[in-house]
Amino acid sequence: MLELIIFAVLAAVVLYQLYAVLGRRVGRQPEDMPSGPPAIRSAVDSDPAAPAAIDPASLGGLAALRARDPSFETGHFLAGAASAYEMVVRAFAQGDRATLGRLLAPAIMRPFEQAISGRETEGRTETVEFLSSPRADLETAEVDGDVARAKVRFLAEFRSRTKGPEGEAVDDKRTAELWTFERNLNSRDPNWLLVRVDAAEA
Numbered sequence: 001m002l003e004l005i006i007f008a009v010l011a012a013v014v015l016y017q018l019y020a021v022l023g024r025r026v027g028r029q030p031e032d033m034p035s036g037p038p039a040i041r042s043a044v045d046s047d048p049a050a051p052a053a054i055d056p057a058s059l060g061g062l063a064a065l066r067a068r069d070p071s072f073e074t075g076h077f078l079a080g081a082a083s084a085y086e087m088v089v090r091a092f093a094q095g096d097r098a099t100l101g102r103l104l105a106p107a108i109m110r111p112f113e114q115a116i117s118g119r120e121t122e123g124r125t126e127t128v129e130f131l132s133s134p135r136a137d138l139e140t141a142e143v144d145g146d147v148a149r150a151k152v153r154f155l156a157e158f159r160s161r162t163k164g165p166e167g168e169a170v171d172d173k174r175t176a177e178l179w180t181f182e183r184n185l186n187s188r189d190p191n192w193l194l195v196r197v198d199a200a201e202a
Contacts (some may be wrong), residue, residue, distance in 0.1 A: 047115075064143040065150075067187050074138055081152045081181065081192070082136040087195065090157065092116065093126040105182065105195040124164040131157040131172070139178060143185070150192070151180045152202055176200040 066072050084103055091099035095116045100109060119126070134156035141150045154177050162169045180196035183189075 040065075042102075045200050056108065061144070062141045063136075065141045065148050068143055069148065077192075078136045078138060078152065081179070082134050082154070084181075084192075084194070085134050085136065085154050085156070085179065086130060089156075090128050093128040093160070095120065103194055105193045107151045108195055108197065122164060124161045124162060126160060129159045130158060146184055146186050149180060151178055155176050
C-alpha cells in the first residue's frame with residue numbers, strides 16, 4: 001500500500017513537469033499580434049543603410065525644378081509654351097499691348113513696345129498666320145534661388161502680311177529662336193513670363 005502511494009506521488013510530479021514544459025507558450029502567439037493591417041514604412045525607414053532625403057539645393061537642371069515643383073510636367077509645360085509663343089507673335093503683330101503685358105516680363109516688354117510704337121508712327125499694320133503649329137523643345141531648365149528658369153527652342157513657319165504707305169507685302173518666314181521663361185516658385189501664380197529672346201540655328 002505504501003509503495004502505491006509513493007508511485008502515485010511520483011506520477012503526479014512527472015505529469016506536472018510535463019505540463020509545465022509542454023503547456024508553456026513558445027514565441028509570439030496569434031493573439032499577441034496587433035489588430036488591423038501592419039504599418040507600411042518607406043524604404044529609408046526599413047533600410048538603415050538607405051541614404052537620407054535628398055536636399056533639392058544639391059540637384060541641378062530638370063531634377064531641381066521637379067524637386068521644388070512636383071507638379072511640373074515637361075509635356076504640359078511645352079504645350080503651354082507653344083501656345084504662349086503663338087499668342088506673343090500674334091499680339092506683337094497686332095500691337096496688342098494688353099496681351100503682351102500679361103506674357104512678358106517688364107524688361108522685355110520695353111523693346112516690344114518700342115517696336116510697336118515705331119511701326120505705328122510709320123503707319124504700318126501687320127497680321128500673322130501660322131502655317132503649322134510651332135515646334136517646342138526644352139533646351140535647359142534650372143532653379144536659381146526661388147526662381148525657376150526654362151529655355152525653349154522654337155521652330156515656326158508663318159505668313160506675315162504688312163500694309164504701309166507703299167502698299168501690302170506678304171512674306172513667308174521660317175524662324176528658329178530660343179525663348180527663356182521664368183517663374184517665381186513662391187508665387188501662387190502658376191504662369192511663366194517671357195524674359196529673353198535669342199536667335200537660334202534652324
